[in-house]
Amino acid sequence: MSATPPALTPEISGPPAGFEPLRAWLEWLGLRFDPFGPLDAASDPRLGEYLVGHGAFARTWGDWASWVFAPPGGGKTALRVRTSQACWVGQETNHPFPIPYIPPFLSWGHASPSLDEHLAALARAGAVALFLALAHRPHWLFRLDDEARRSVRAVLDWNLPGPLGGYLDRCRRSKNLEPLRATLDPTFVLPDPPDEATLLRWCGVLDAAPAGEPRPAPAARWNSLCGLLLDTLGFRSVYVLLDGLDAAPETIADAQAMADCLGSLMELVGDWAGQRVFVKGFLPIEAQSPLEERFAPVFANTHTATICWTPALLAEVIRRRVYVASEGAFGSLDAIASPGLRDVETILAKAVLPLPREVLVLTRRVLEEHVGRQGSQGRIQEEDVDAAIQWYSAHTPPIILESGNLEARSQA
Numbered sequence: 001m002s003a004t005p006p007a008l009t010p011e012i013s014g015p016p017a018g019f020e021p022l023r024a025w026l027e028w029l030g031l032r033f034d035p036f037g038p039l040d041a042a043s044d045p046r047l048g049e050y051l052v053g054h055g056a057f058a059r060t061w062g063d064w065a066s067w068v069f070a071p072p073g074g075g076k077t078a079l080r081v082r083t084s085q086a087c088w089v090g091q092e093t094n095h096p097f098p099i100p101y102i103p104p105f106l107s108w109g110h111a112s113p114s115l116d117e118h119l120a121a122l123a124r125a126g127a128v129a130l131f132l133a134l135a136h137r138p139h140w141l142f143r144l145d146d147e148a149r150r151s152v153r154a155v156l157d158w159n160l161p162g163p164l165g166g167y168l169d170r171c172r173r174s175k176n177l178e179p180l181r182a183t184l185d186p187t188f189v190l191p192d193p194p195d196e197a198t199l200l201r202w203c204g205v206l207d208a209a210p211a212g213e214p215r216p217a218p219a220a221r222w223n224s225l226c227g228l229l230l231d232t233l234g235f236r237s238v239y240v241l242l243d244g245l246d247a248a249p250e251t252i253a254d255a256q257a258m259a260d261c262l263g264s265l266m267e268l269v270g271d272w273a274g275q276r277v278f279v280k281g282f283l284p285i286e287a288q289s290p291l292e293e294r295f296a297p298v299f300a301n302t303h304t305a306t307i308c309w310t311p312a313l314l315a316e317v318i319r320r321r322v323y324v325a326s327e328g329a330f331g332s333l334d335a336i337a338s339p340g341l342r343d344v345e346t347i348l349a350k351a352v353l354p355l356p357r358e359v360l361v362l363t364r365r366v367l368e369e370h371v372g373r374q375g376s377q378g379r380i381q382e383e384d385v386d387a388a389i390q391w392y393s394a395h396t397p398p399i400i401l402e403s404g405n406l407e408a409r410s411q412a
Contacts, residue, residue, distance in 0.1 A: 021375060021376045022034065022367060022368065022371050022376075025371055025376035026367070028376060028377060029336045030330070031326055032325055032326070032327060033325055035321035035322065036360050036363045036364040036367065037364065039073075039361065044186075044187075045182070045186040045187070046324065047081050048081055048082075048189040049324045050078070050320050050321050051082045051085070051320075052078075052313060052316045052356075056068055056305040056306075057079060057082060057083070057086075059303045059304075060079065060083055060280055060303070060305065062303070063096070063236070063237050064273065064278055064302065064303055065269050065270075065278050065279050065280065065298070065301070065302040066278075066280045066281070066302055066303040066305070067280070067281045067283060067288075067299070067302060067303070067304045067305070068280075068282050068304075068305050068307060069283050069284070069285045069304070069305070069306045069307070070284070070306065070355075071284070071285045071399045071401055072246050072355075072357070072399060073355045073356060073357025074285070074309070074355045074357070075307050075309070076282035076284075076307070077243055077244075077282065078356065079282060079307065080241045080243045080280075081187050083098065083239065083241060083280065084098040084100060084188075084241060085189060087239065088133075088189075088190050088191075091137060091192075093140060093233050093234045093235045093236075094234070094235075094236060095235065095236055096235065096236055096237045096239045097129070097130075097133070097235040097238050097239070098239045099125050099129050099238060099240050100129065100185065100187070100241045100243065101122055101125050101240050101241060101242050102243055102247075103121065103242075103244060103245070103248070105251070107121075111248070111251055111257050111261050112257075112263075113261060115264035115268075116217070116219070117218075118264060118265045119218035119219055119221070119222040120218040120222075122222055122240065123158070123159045123218060123221040124159050124161060126159070126222075126225045126226075126229075126238075127156055127158070127159030128160065128161070128184045128185055129185070129188070130152075130225070130229070131156055131164075131167065131180075132177075132180065132184060132185060132188045132190070133190065134206075135177050135180060135193075135194075135199070135202065136190035136192075136193050136194070138194050138198055138201070138205075141202060141205060142201075142205065146209075148232050149205070149206075149209040150209055150212065151212075151224070151232060152206070152209065152228065152232075153206065153209035153212060154211075154224070155212075155224055155225050157211060157212050157215075158212065158215045158216070158224075159221055159225065161184075164207075167180060167184075168203045168206060170183075171199060172200060172203055175196045175199065175200070176193070176199070177199070226275070230275075236276070237276040237278060238276065238278070239280055240272075240277065240278065240280065241280050241282065242282065242283070243282040245258045245261065245283055245284055245287065246258075246284035246287075255287045255289075255290045258283070258284065258287040258290070258291070259290045259291050259294050262281075262295075263294075265279070266295045266298050269298050270297075270298065270301065288306075292304075308354070309354040309355060310354070311346055311349040311350050311354075312346075312349075314345075314349035314352070314355075314359045315345035315349040315359075317359055317360070318333065318345040318348065318359060318360075318363055319331050319332050319333075319345055321360075332345065333345060333380060336380055337379055337380040338379045338380065338381050338382065341380065341385065344380065347385060348362050348363055348385070348388075351389045352396075353396065353399055353401065354401070355399065355401075358392075358399075361392070362388055362389070362392045365388040365391055365392060366380060366385055366388040367384075368388075369383075369384040369385075369387045369388050369391075373387075
């Protein structure tokens with residue numbers, strides 16, 4: 001049997017010199033990068049390319065408050081990114097405006113934020129999303145009158161994490177938006193960015209807008225942002241996409257601390273819904289019972305879902321990453337496996353806890369087993385899969401998979 005995969009990347013005759021073995025092998029196979037390496041979804045700039053359809057999205061999407069629960073590695077951040085992307089359909093503002101909100105525990109220095117701390121952090125997150133959205137859709141700014149442009153400039157000056165002029169200078173130097181996206185939000189994806197001339201014009205128009213008044217209190221900054229989005233720019237609604245509670249040491253192992261963190265914010269969920277601002281939480285499964293008990297009136301009038309993964313969906317998680325990493329050349333590990341090994345993804349999906357992160361861990365281990373056994377050439381063998389599954393069985397993490405209600409459900 002030939003060691004070279006058939007017609008995948010004919011221009012590559014062997015692993016490039018100087019590469020570490022795994023990366024060299026992936027290059028030789030025709031994968032342009034390691035799609036199974038980044039396990040932290042929030043830091044993966046390609047996450048938007050990997051998204052797999054899931055029924056929980058139907059309960060999340062819509063002008064209502066909603067809550068999605070899943071264990072660590074269960075797809076919460078991926079669903080949050082998918083919700084954001086669904087908001088960016090078309091070139092106009094006749095859709096919701098998404099604000100990804102990951103509570104900034106590090107800057108707070110504690111896990112029980114006041115309402116002002118939440119509102120200041122929300123205003124900052126919203127300003128980042130607005131700045132990136134305007135940069136990708138400069139015609140939204142061009143058609144505004146002087147007063148509206150002044151409002152845009154004020155909201156950005158008050159809330160961006162750094163001086164507006166510094167970001168615009170970076171835009172002018174790079175003449176593209178990738179440095180801004182990488183700095184402010186690597187998961188932000190909008191298709192069809194402007195050409196260089198339009199981007200430079202956008203920088204000039206925004207830079208020329210008069211500076212606003214001194215920065216007001218957090219509540220006023222948040223209200224100004226919402227007014228700008230809904231009334232001036234004409235977005236249908238605002239989605240506050242809450243995520244990251246199980247990624248912070250302050251709350252990761254303490255469901256009650258998660259509830260305490262959200263206490264002041266939860267009191268506003270109902271009022272905000274009446275103002276077309278809808279909170280959508282992507283939360284750890286262990287927080288579900290404490291939150292529903294403590295904030296019963298809030299959950300009585302919202303949609304709630306639990307993310308559940310089947311082997312078929314988990315197999316698709318692997319296939320999608322293979323497809324993206326091979327730039328569409330193939331969409332299954334079967335293409336780079338020995339002829340006697342078939343439906344590799346399903347084999348792996350049935351061997352793990354039913355969570356996307358766990359199937360990624362196991363798939364990465366298959367690759368490592370192969371490189372450790374055969375080096376940076378050859379196809380995936382049955383021995384690689386068997387050894388990886390044995391390793392995973394000995395290292396399966398103790399993850400809570402449910403919290404009293406495994407099935408997704410909806411409450412009107």
